[in-house]
Amino acid sequence: MRVAIAGAGAVGRSIAGELLENGHEILLIDKTPSAISVERVPRAEWLLADACEITSLDEAALQRCHVVIAATGDDKVNLVVSLLAKTEYGVPRVVSRVNNPKNEWLFNESWGVDVAVSTPRLMSALVEEAVSVGDLVRLLRFSQGDANLVELTLPPESTLAGIRVGDVRWPEDTSLVTIIRGSRVLTPAPEEALEPGDELLFVAAQAQEERLEELLSARHGPEHRPATGGQDGPRNT
Template sequence: MNVIIIGGGQVGSYVGKLLEENGIQIKIIEIREHLIDKLIEDFSSEVVIGGSGTDPNTLEEAGIKSADVLVAVTSRDEVNLVASTIAKFEFGVRRVVARVNHPRNEWLYTHSMGVDVAINQSNIMAHMVVDEMDMENLSTLMKLNRGNYSIAKVAVHEGSSAVAKPIKDLGIPPKCVLIAVLRDEEVIIPRGETFIEPHDSILLLTDADAEKEINRIFAVS
């Protein structure tokens, strides 16, 4: 997989390191001269491209024609949006992820602007705080850009009514899908016959209406 990251600040460099550690080929585009040398030290001169992420020539130099994903994470919403639009509609990049810096601009991050996934850090943090206050066991990890869905995590405590029951008997709502059961160091793909144990952590995809029901299912009785 080839990924182009626009913006080599703290967010961009962190994403780049994480992707490299997972064997993904990356290019980082950065326009600020004082950051370019540091990025070259941390990555390499082959990875770092000096220039603007909104310049088609710079994008071509970074190999956008063969890129699978473009990640626009500069601190300027206008740059992230323009880069997303160019990547999607001029170069046909399959997946475009863009950072929202100012929540008031989130409405602009749409498919018509070339954005597949908008990451609004302020919004995610706010929802996590509210969800932690409202929900005893369930915490939101990420709000998705499509529909009213979230990726969430449920902690199974001692005394939970779900303990020692198979998943098929829990009455999971239709608009909720269990993704994985994390048990000690093990990742378990959930099946109908998978039994829930104390101290399990369960990753799930759910809509807002199903969250309260999920919290009830895993609550301590």
């Protein structure tokens, strides 16, 4: 897979190194001569150019790229690169770095962004994920479909403890992706029973996050026990 990375700073070089280790073809683009450090990522291609200029992107042959990553420290630049990559070159997948969380609302499909990665928000989410039990934590936002990757650690008092995955009526536009139980990563098979302490990862529409948290949390009394499949059969959307 060919990947172009706009921004050859510490972030861009780190991403390039990881992707090269996974066997991908990498092009690093930066307009600052001092950022062109070929010796730091010798297996990558390098281009001294302004990634906001069409002539530069033509030289980079962006239409040949499967993925473009806008990884500069300037949100305005990242938005322009994302928009050009998607609209002018038809790049299938555009990932963009968000430096200022206040600008996160701009990083959507209108600007050509498929996935927006906010480092401050991600770090905050990882802290919350490490210490929160019973609260829904948003880990990653997907621009397409207005969906998020969210996590919740099932509290001991949850009314879902002991219930099989296939018997839970999950909210609409919600999919349980995996269950992390101790050192194990489990496929959420219908017969798998949920246990207190399970770390549950979902892809869910943002509009359904509140319902999902209510379903999974310990805030239900016995009279509010969540519905299961029953005679109508399971529903795992």
